Amino acid sequence: MKGKGLPVLTVVFVIIALWYAAVVPMNVKEVLTQAERAGAEIVPPSAADRRDASRWALILANVDNLGESWAMDRARLPAPHQVVRELWVSTWGEEVNGRRGIVQSGSFSNRSLVYHAGITLSATVLGFAIGSVAGVLLAIGIVYSRVMDRSVMPWAIISQTIPIVALAPMIIVVLYSVGLSGVVAKAVISAYLSFFPVVVGMVKGFRSPEAMQLDLMQTYSASKSQSFWKLRLPASVPYLFASLKIGIAASLVGAIVGELPVQRGGLGARMLGGSYYGQTEQIWAALFVAALMAAALVWLIGWLERRTLTAMGVPQ
């Protein structure tokens, strides 16, 4: 798409501008309470009266006292620069300057988002690897065995309509009670969340060659194995990468949800902790890191896809 640069920049700019503007109505009640404590005169004068008043009415009546809207602690809606600052402080700041940071103690600080991101990332990647490999293997089984196709495939399809992420807390707790905790337990969840999309996608991919191409293989008396490696597998590559992108996003969600029941670090635990203690900036920063991680992982698969397609000689 030509000319994407300017429209995207404009949209991003407008989003940021709207965000800054939205900070005012979102935080107005707390800002006014804080200003009142500092001695300013607020209309109406009691916090109890203000609680049920309309935000816009409060803004219009107290325009002079809204200056602190963008610098509030525990704001309902932190301003973009507050989030960026928290991100900086919890990553670079903590690691480089913190007492427990990598510079001063040789290992990642357990207060920094780098540490937590690493925890989530390790579970995501491990689970994703297991789930994808298992998914491809099951797909091969389904494509080559009619019995597996008829009996197992319908369940793979149905599983996509069931919110299997609801199983996550139970799996964590059960594995925890038999002594398997941390990365492995979360990886189990990530694995089965990425498993089914990969199965369904790869079955489609292995079945994608046209009847004409399969017939051609038959005229060469190609064995099933040759037909697989030379036709079905290469034909399935686009479907593989499409499923892998869905799978890795699902794995990340699985890892995050897996951190909620037994909180031992990770971005999900950080978000939950932030919401327990009202540390809004902490939640936002952790969410941003999770989002960036998701984007980076999907981008990485896209890059792998481009490299693979180039190596296969497919024009792009």
Add this chain to the structure above:
Amino acid sequence: MSAPVITAKSLDLTFETNDGPVHALRDVSLDIGKGEFVSFIGPSGCGKTTFLRCIAGLEQPTGGAISVNGMTPDEARKARAYGYVFQAAGLYPWRTIGGNIRLPLEIMGFSRADQTERVNRVLELVDLAGFEKKYPWQLSGGMQQRASIARALAFDADILLMDEPFGALDEIVRDHLNEQLLELWARTEKTIGFVTHSIPEAVYLSTKIVVMSPRPGRITDVIDSPLPRERPLDIRDTPEFIEIAHRVRDGLRAGHLDD
């Protein structure tokens, strides 16, 4: 010739592509009178479809002038001056045949009673009476194309523009549809512009044959047909027919001399 309905003067159309400019049409001048049946024939790239689209206001020429019913093609398009039949039937699969024919009538604001009357009339004209409630995928290719023609006739535009409408059909069906088209033309007295690849089809159907050639797209020959308006299919074996066909073939060959 009665007053020309479509007039093109020195029409130019140049596309800018990555490989340089493509002269789809160069210096094309032509008059089409009321009630004429004009065929455009030529090899790929000669501009016949492009010229038809210029008449329809679907392409904008880069030079020269073209007028339809005394207006610019765009104005004529908005005044619903013509019906267009594409190479494929292009019927909407979510509408019945009757619904498809009703489509232009709904858009142009005809009353419900009017719509029903017109749908019945044009289905009769193309011999598809009784098929209103069927869906396009339940019909054969030839029937779908007839429905597409019916759709183009429904709102009584004076001009009918057809872009290789029978190209995808087999010989027998094509002959049959050619006959029906001539009958229709006799009954409705419309002005018809018809693009085709087939020399026998062009000679059989038209009062005037325009031979075009590519690179740049231009008119090589305009043949006024001496054949009578009433034509049975076996007129194709008469010497007059064959002579015109030869002249067309010569015109096409002349256009290929640049290859």
Add this chain to the structure above:
Amino acid sequence: MTLVILALVLWAVLWLANVWLVRNSAVAGFASPLIFGVTILIVWELLVKGLEVPNVILPSPSQVAVTFSENLPTLWADFVQTILKGALSGYVIGAVAAVIVAVLLDRFDFLRRGLMPVSNFMAALPIVGTAPILVMWFGFDWQSKAAVVVLMVFFPMLVNTMAGLLDTSAMQRDLMRTYGAKYWQTLLHLRLPAALPFVFNGLKISATLSLVGAIVAEFFGSPTTGLGFRINASLGQLALDMVWAVIVVAALAGSIFYGVLTLLERRLTFWHPSQRQ
């Protein structure tokens, strides 16, 4: 131990039955998955009893069935809270908003070129992570869950609807131009009907996402009702059979939701090649 051996034997027998069915029978279509499912339940039951697996690790299917039937009122209340109030309302709002925005983006090219890359990006993000923030803004009750669902449903619906609106051929659009049709006439008569198959694809994907969003959002805070809440509370009491009963409810809800959508799809897009096989 005998139960374990029985389990393995039954597994083998039922698998062979399936093999025979697939090779010889026309009803394999729905009998095979059924037999496979039943096999899993039987083997599960026998293995749990035979290996004497503690109830707090993995309860048997019969245990789950008993707990399910004994707790119907609670499970119903949870269902209403999470699925009907949280997921469904968010689903409808998110889907309608997405279709409206898709039409706007279709109309205004500049908006489309700017917003499409941003929404493609947003569709891949872990939106469940916004749950704590939305709970802070909308409170613990179902409204915050509906808000999470709106976000989760919006972007896939937007991407799919846009793809659908673009899926018309140049010839179909030219036909509309020959009728002198205005923009909204082309939208109503051509592009929206043509987009329906894509819209349904998005609706089906979004159905599961809405359930996931509503349940996971409850893990971040909820009142004392709701499927997600019930899972956490039951886990806290180590009542695993109740957890499985909740999962059965969620699975049923998901399948029924998807089934209804498939039926609607068949009625409204009967004309599409994919529905005509």
